[in-house]
Amino acid sequence: MRQVLTTPCDSCPFLKRMSHCFTMNRLKELALQEMPCHKTCVVDEDGEDYSSEYVPTNKSVYCAGAMIFLAKRKDKFTYGFDDSKLNMNASIR
DSSP: OBOOOOSOOTTOTTBGGGTTTOOHHHHHHHHTSOOBOGGGEEEEEETTTTEEEEEEOTTOBBOHHHHHHHHHTTOOOSSOOOGGGSOTTSOBO
16 A cells, blocks of 8 residues: 555544544554555445445555554554654544
8 A cells, every 4th residue: 555645534533523433442453554544445345244344455545544643652653654744733533
């Protein structure tokens, strides 16, 4: 995946106003994975148990919210992010 986004989308799970979606521990788990922006993925729905997951494509890009989340915590970047291009004023948890 590549870094293109510099600010989170309006429904990014890392936004403060989306705090009802995930715990901080779960956000950290997600951010430390290769987290694609959900808007650049396809949804794979499993008809048997009604579950779904976001599956990255060859056009998927990293989640800006996840990159900012990590940058604000000064976690090591394992993906080679250029955090100087990120919108660090975004309302990220």
